[in-house]
Amino acid sequence: MWLGHRRSLGLRASPVTGIGRNTAFRVKVLDNGPALAGEEPADRAVHWWCRAYPGHTRAGYPPVALVVTDAGPVALANRQEAVAELPADCWRAATTVRLHSDGRSDLPRRRGLTGSRRVQEQLAALNAAQDQRRTRWIQAAPAGLAEAAADVARPSGRDRTDWSRGLRDAEERLAALTRLHHPEATERIRALLAWAGVPAREATGGLKWYDLAVQRQLLAEDPDLVLAAFAARPPSPAQLDGAAGLFSSTEWIEAHGRQLPEPLRSTLIGHIEADGTEPMRFRLRHGYYGAERTA
CATH class of the missing domain: 1.25.40 (Serine Threonine Protein Phosphatase 5, Tetratricopeptide repeat)
Incomplete structure (x- = not known):
């Protein structure tokens, strides 16, 4: 998730937002958009960053905050677009990789496997390499x-x-x-x-x-x-x-x-x-x- 300029991020207390760095991603505000006009207040509550930085496609907290300095509105928009497209080849939607304590990696089943075939192949190769290394160590005992x-x-x-x-x-x-x-x-x-x-x-x-x-x-x-x-x-x-x-x-x-x-x-x-x-x-x-x- 792209979060723009430093002063408007809440990474420091900001006179504009009044939001400190420890609370910026947790604060919720009411969405007064027409699409939610008939909803109860609790159902209109959205995270502050969703309103401040629209265009996201998934709910939840942004996993990464990127800060750009000395960039005008046009340069900032171009950089947002470029960064947003960087992971498109490998990831679709939001997929996380979990590393188990035994060195194996996995993709959480509860959200489904959304990584590309290339990523799946890389994870399978990594798991195989880890297993082979363990086997060589055991055989050398x-x-x-x-x-x-x-x-x-x-x-x-x-x-x-x-x-x-x-x-x-x-x-x-x-x-x-x-x-x-x-x-x-x-x-x-x-x-x-x-x-x-x-x-x-x-x-x-x-x-x-x-x-x-x-x-x-x-x-x-x-x-x-x-x-x-x-x-x-x-x-x-x-x-x-x-x-x-x-x-x-x-x-x-x-x-x-x-x-x-x-x-x-x-x-x-x-x-x-x-x-x-x-x-x-x-x-x-x-x-x-x-x-x-x-x-």
């Missing part, structure tokens, strides 16, 4: 942990509170099973590091809640044992990917700083320079992993 990993990656719950509780319980089971199946600390840490390296090579980037579950297990280990695990034998590329994520995490840096002991420091920097992802190289340039800052 250390021995004996696949079932518990699936519970973390796909926690059940009727709402966000239930979902969060289910995720917490699933994480606790995963951590307990990790220690049960991998009781020796060095081997457990090396297995977790390789698992933690999986998201580094995902095209979608970032860390999902299930990736963070692995990182939290590593952060719960004795930091001296984590560092010693690299000295047991040369780390694999996957373990170095996991190390790059762990040693650049906020939690590790706040507790232990950015410096790493040799030869781990040189090994990790060499791995990043030779085969690191762009996020790893970015952090390297900014002084992570004990490297000299070059940016």
Whole structure:
């Protein structure tokens, strides 16, 4: 919904409207138009912004307020028309996208699916990509942990509170099973590091809640044992990917700083320079992993 000039928006208290920014979209006034002349006052009540900015086609509050400054009436009208046509290719009427707590996206069924076919295809592709990424993470779980990993990656719950509780319980089971199946600390840490390296090579980037579950297990280990695990034998590329994520995490840096002991420091920097992802190289340039800052 286009809302025109700043002074007439109610974004600040206005001497013209007297409406403050917190109430502009809620205030109702009586519509005295001929079409509603015979209606009761309650049925003639419309939102103030509907009268101030006519031309809308749907009821409710405008989702976006656009402010234009230094534009005359003609320029303002042209911009209104241009902006109104921008989403026409993708959206018809008012369709919203809801992102579920498990990463899936959906269109609310209660209002019907009004998005274009292209949007539906994009949402389906997004859901498929998220499912594939979860599957790869589960398949990369250390021995004996696949079932518990699936519970973390796909926690059940009727709402966000239930979902969060289910995720917490699933994480606790995963951590307990990790220690049960991998009781020796060095081997457990090396297995977790390789698992933690999986998201580094995902095209979608970032860390999902299930990736963070692995990182939290590593952060719960004795930091001296984590560092010693690299000295047991040369780390694999996957373990170095996991190390790059762990040693650049906020939690590790706040507790232990950015410096790493040799030869781990040189090994990790060499791995990043030779085969690191762009996020790893970015952090390297900014002084992570004990490297000299070059940016």
